[in-house]
Amino acid sequence: MPVTVLLVDDEPLVRAGLRAVLQAQSDIEVVGEAADGAAVIPLVRRLRPDVVAMDVRMPLMDGIEATRALLRTVDEPPKILVVTTFENDEYVYRALRAGADGFLLKRARPAEIVHAVRLVAEGESLLFPASVRRLAAEYGDGGGGGNRAARAALERARLTEREGEVLRLMARGLSNAEIAGLLVVGTETVKSHVSAVLAKLGARDRTQAVIAAYESGFVTPG
Numbered sequence: 001m002p003v004t005v006l007l008v009d010d011e012p013l014v015r016a017g018l019r020a021v022l023q024a025q026s027d028i029e030v031v032g033e034a035a036d037g038a039a040v041i042p043l044v045r046r047l048r049p050d051v052v053a054m055d056v057r058m059p060l061m062d063g064i065e066a067t068r069a070l071l072r073t074v075d076e077p078p079k080i081l082v083v084t085t086f087e088n089d090e091y092v093y094r095a096l097r098a099g100a101d102g103f104l105l106k107r108a109r110p111a112e113i114v115h116a117v118r119l120v121a122e123g124e125s126l127l128f129p130a131s132v133r134r135l136a137a138e139y140g141d142g143g144g145g146g147n148r149a150a151r152a153a154l155e156r157a158r159l160t161e162r163e164g165e166v167l168r169l170m171a172r173g174l175s176n177a178e179i180a181g182l183l184v185v186g187t188e189t190v191k192s193h194v195s196a197v198l199a200k201l202g203a204r205d206r207t208q209a210v211i212a213a214y215e216s217g218f219v220t221p222g
Contacts, residue, residue, distance in 0.1 A: 002026070002027050002028055002029040003027060003028045003029070003050045003051060003117060003118065003121045004028075004029050004030075004031045004047070004048070004049045004050045004051070005022055005028060005029065005030050005031065005049055005050070005051045005052070005053055005117060006030075006031060006032045006033070006034070006040070006043055006044065006047060006049040006051070006052045006053070006078070007019060007030060007032070007033045007034070007053050008033070008034045008035075008036070008037060008039070008040055008052060008053065008054040008055060008058075008063075008066070009035070009053075009054070009055040009058070009083060010035050010036055010055060010058045010059060011055070012035075014055070014083070014106060015033050015035075018030075018053060018083075018113065019033070021110045021113050021114065022113065022114065022117060024110075025114055027118075028114065028117060028118075031047045031049055032047045032049070035058075036058050036059065036060045036061055037054065037058050037060065037061035037062060037063060037065060037066030037069075038060050038061040038066070040052065040054065040061075040066045040069070040070055041066075041069060041070060041073060041074060044070060044074055044077070044078060045074060048078075049078050050078055050079060050121050051078055051079045051080075051081055051117055051120055051121050052070070052078050052079070052080050052081065053081045053083050053104065053117065054066060054067070054080060054081070054082055054083060054100075055082075055083050055084070056082045056083065056084045056089070056091045056092060056095050056103075057084075057085075057091060062091070063082050063083075063091075063095050063100070064091065064094050064095045064098050067080050067082075067095055067098045067099050067100050068098045068099065070099075071098075071099045071204070079101045079102075079120045079121055079123065079205075080095075080099065080100040080101050081100070081101060081102050081103065081104055081116060081117065081120045081127075082095045082096070082100045082102070082103040082104070083103070083104050083105075083106060084103055084104070084105060084106065085105070085106050085107075087103075087105055087131055090138075090139050092135060093135040093136070093138075093139040093140065094139075096132070096135070096207060096208075096211060097140075097208075097211060099204055099208065100207070101120045101123070101127070101205055101207050102116060102119070102120045102126075102127030102128065102207060103127070103128070103131075104116045104127075123205055123206070124175050124176045124177075124206075125173060125174065125175035125176075125178075125206075126170060126171070126173045126206055126207060126210055127207075128173075129171070129172060129173025129210075130173070132207070132210060132211070132214075133171075133214070133221040134221065136211060136214035136215065136221045137214075137221035140211065140214050140215045140221075147215055147216070147217075150212060150215035150216040150217075151216045151217055151218075153201070153202075153212065153216065154201070154212060154213070154216040154218050157200040157201050158200065159197065159200060160196075162183075162193060163193055163196055163197050163200070164218070165183070166179060166183075166190065166193040166194060166197060167197050167209060167210075167213050167218070167219070168213070168218075168219055169182065169183075170194065170197070170206050170209060170210055170213075171210045171213050171214065171219040176190045176191055176194065177190075194206065197209055
């Protein structure tokens with residue numbers, strides 16, 4: 001089954017460009033488009049896309065609020081890939097904190113766009129881990145011991161030593177298979193550890209778990 005994608009951007013040329021790139025792939029299908037975040041929820045309910053590629057800045061409802069609304073109101077929501085002009089942007093970090101699974105630069109090459117959609121759909125590695133580290137360092141108070149609320153939340157999670165090790169490797173951007181190779185365990189074992197980490201942290205996916213790790217100071221950006 002192809003990965004189905006909903007495009008949300010107030011610029012028709014951006015939507016057309018993304019559609020052309022993605023529709024050229026045999027394993028990806030663009031199932032719909034919208035010009036503002038306010039249209040996302042009804043379209044998601046009707047089309048059930050696997051991934052929503054959504055501009056972070058739109059006039060009526062931006063990508064941050066649309067992400068919050070989508071995750072709050074839709075059962076089994078799709079993966080959310082924020083599309084942005086600027087990489088080092090507080091809006092991007094706020095969207096990730098709100099529940100987005102990754103971000104994509106509008107100037108990205110076609111191969112990078114396709115890779116981002118596939119990777120976010122799979123959900124087994126962190127998209128652009130170095131960029132997430134930089135965003136966490138600038139906007140997340142992840143350095144110098146972390147912020148108090150995030151640190152307390154991580155302490156309450158009571159991660160085991162192995163779960164903490166897996167979280168640190170997730171923060172480096174490693175996939176489940178790469179983590180399994182480093183720890184000399186099976187991939188299914190790693191998947192179990194990742195699931196336990198997400199459950200204990202109350203994280204929707206590994207992106208939110210990694211942000212929690214940075215903001216608590218459990219992992220230091222850099």
